[in-house]
Amino acid sequence: MIEVKNLTKYYGDHLAVDNISFTVEDGEILGFLGPNGAGKSTTMNMLTGYISSSSGQALINGIDILEDPIKAKANIGYLPELPPLYQDMTVMGYLNFVYDLKKCKLPRKSHLTEICNLCKINDVSHRIIRRLSKGYRQRVGMAQALVGNPPILILDEPTVGLDPKQIIEIRNLIKKLGKRHTLILSSHILSEIQAVCDRVIIINKGKMAADDTLENLTKSVSSINRITVRLDGNRDEVLGAIRLINGVKSVRADMEREGGIYDYEIVLEDGADIRVMINEMCKEHGWSIYKMANDEMTxxxxxxxxxxxxxxxxxxxxxxxxxxxxxxxxxxxxxxxxxxxxxxxxxxxxxxxxxxxxxxxxxxxxxxxx
Amino acid sequence: MGAIFRREMGAFFSSPIAYVYLTVFYVFSGVCFYLFTLSYGISDMSSFFSMLFWAGFLLIPVLTMRSFSEEKMQKTDQGLLTAPISLGGIVLGKYFAALVMYTIGIAIIFVYALILSAFGTVTWGIVVSNFIALFLLGAAFISVGVFISSLTENQFIAYIISLLLLFVMCVMQELAGLVENASVPEIFEPIVGAVATGMNAISFYNKFYDFTCGLFDLSSVLFYVSFAAVFNFLTVRVLETRRWK
Incomplete structure (x- = not known):
């Protein structure tokens, strides 16, 4: 479990992270979303003890990262934005080094082989890291974070620079890992967060802008009720008829889709549901519905x-x-x-x-x- | 610490550094050995040993220049600093790797002494005390080099600055002489005298010279060891403060 309380970071005069608080429960996959330079990496670096916070507290499984850094760090596997790989080592040599560095107690050979299988790097395990492609390096970075099987994984933009196939692979891997680990994942790619995370924190200009489940977030922000209907019939007549329906705030005709068929975007009052009314209206006038959709926010x-x-x-x-x-x-x-x-x-x-x-x-x- | 020590040793030998260092050291010491000992047909190695003092000074920055600079440049320090180990462990791992590398170089003097023993009598006590002198000198110099390396991302700058600093330390007794002989108003003389005494006290060469003559002085040993401890501590502080920036 990760508890973050009022975490703040100044770089000189520049406020990079402003009073962030959140909790990540065991087994949760938390997405950290924000534009570039929003403070995602800074927050992650504070959680992993790479940099210190200016004020506030981060507890890793109840251990303060500043008070007992060694014990707290033992609980974390961290993949920084740029994987910390030694270019002159082989993949296996490097993983062995990380194994020693983390003072790992698991059986060395089987543990490292398992990780290699999981990250799909067994076929490059004896190659020098310098000669690996970006995708493989990212996966070695991922493997490095998994060594020692830490209960918490913090991954900073794990899919950056990968091709679509690799992105899907890493995403599947993350989903698989999410079953056994508490996971924080940062990204500025929304579909990625949408694909794997249970909960999202949106961070912007160092401030927390939202913290909720995806579902709630979508619901709450899209409380503007909008519905799009595609109808035939005379445009002005349709507009007039729709305006008469109870609960309609405004309506506008969009472009003509087919001959005489338009899309009508209807904005509704809160809680209003006019789908039945639209049907009845059409029956009355002899119009046909070609499409009806609730506009959901992505x-x-x-x-x-x-x-x-x-x-x-x-x-x-x-x-x-x-x-x-x-x-x-x-x-x-x-x-x-x-x-x-x-x-x-x-x-x-x-x-x-x-x-x-x-x-x-x-x-x-x-x-x-x- | 063990993991970092092993990685550093591996990195020395997977990069040209170990080979460059050992080759230059062996060639330099070999030439000096021939010029100052063999060619005179004497078994006194003292002038040979005083030359090795300068070899150490030139080559130690080569061993230490990349220790932290490269980590910072390649951003691999992020891996070390987020691993469950202490900063002291990281610094000492790197420090001892460089020290062992250096010691592999200076151990060559026993080979030279063996060669010499075929032609005459070698005072082994002097050889051993010279080895200790070189070792302690290296122990102190390497801590300075590692410290400088922690301050910059650029290996070349790390080399140059370390060299400069070590040079000042090496010629401290000469500088002390200059200060002592400076013509100053009479009232400043006690101050100048005190400064000169102080500079002589921290002179590396004077202490080194005592060892080369076979004078084993415990206070000198303590001086070297505590000097190294202070600089290793400073390196830890540098890593520590970098987090707070």
Missing amino acids: LEDIFMRITMGEDMPESRSDMPKKIVRLTTPEDIKQAEPEETFSEAVEETVSTDDNNGYTAADDSEKEEAEE
Whole structure:
């Protein structure tokens, strides 16, 4: 188990990590997500004792990394951003060195062979590391972290620089490892986190922007209810009919998909479900439904909302002032009353202004054109 | 410590460093042995030994320049510093590997002494005490080299700075002479005298010279050993403070 309490790191005057707190339970796979330079690696380096925190505390299985570093480090397998490989050694020589370095007690030969099999490096085990490809080096780095079978694994961008096939392999390996180890994994690749992690922490500019399960995160941020319907029928008539339905906030017609068939993007009030009503409306008018979809947010959307929010605050002040708020802070709080990520909510709100702004603005334009 | 020591030894021999160091040391000492001992037809090795003092000074930075610089450059220090070992263990592992490497070099003097014993009588006591002198000198110098290496990522800079520092230490007694003879107002003379005495006290050559004459002085041994301990401690401090930056 990893407990992080108010961890802060200054590099000189520069605040790299700002008051981060979280807990990782045994057997959990935690994804650490953030743009480059957000403080992911710094946080991981503090957890593994490579650098010291300016303030705050990190407990590794209950042991403070600064108070008893040797004992705490014995619980961690760490793959830094750049695997710490000695170029002049063979893969096996290097793993033997790490085995000695970690004062590993497991039977040497069978343990190292098992790791080589797991990381699929047995066919290069007698080659010099300098001559290995990037993908193999990454895997040796992974093997190095696994030596001694530490209960906690911390992997900093484990798939960086690998080809798609290797990425899938490493991802499968991580999933397999997640069953036996507590795992923290950092990445700026969202699909990767989505593929393997139980829980996500989004970190931006050194601050924690969100900490939740993927499912909750998607639910809470996408509490803007949106539905897309593809219908035939006269466009203006359809727009008019949809506007009459209870619970519809706004609607706009998207591009013409086929002759006379349009996509209609409907924004709903919270909790409203109009699918049945749409069906009935169509029956009434003799229109046909070609497609109906609830727009779900992907991790990409969430990530963009949370991390981009701060970057585009005043730039749009030239736009019309009338803002249709899709979500208000109250809405979010109602939707997720006992959420632990109040910070995320705050961030979301500030972004929602922008996003709601553009969406509403577009629909207004669209409507005006009509 | 053991793991790092073994890796360092392996790295010496898988890189050119061990071969360059041993070749240069053996050739240099061989030439000196011929010039200062064999060619005169004498069995006194003292001038030969005083030349080895300078060989040690030139070659020790070669052994130590990459110890921490390269780790930092290749980012392999991250592996060491996040492993469950103490900083002292890391420093001592590297320190003793360089010391053993150095000792493999200086052990050649026993071969020369054996050769000489075929032609005349060799005072083995003097040979052994010279070996101890060279060993202790190396023990002190290597700690300085490792310390300098922990300060920079660049091996070449590590070599040059170590060389410079060792040079100042080697000529300390000459500098002390200069200070002693400097013409200063009378009231400063006690101060100057004290400084010169101090500089003479930490002179490496004076202590080395005592050993080469067969004078085994325990205080000199303590001086070398504590000098090495201080610099190894400083290296640990450098690694420690780097974390806090």
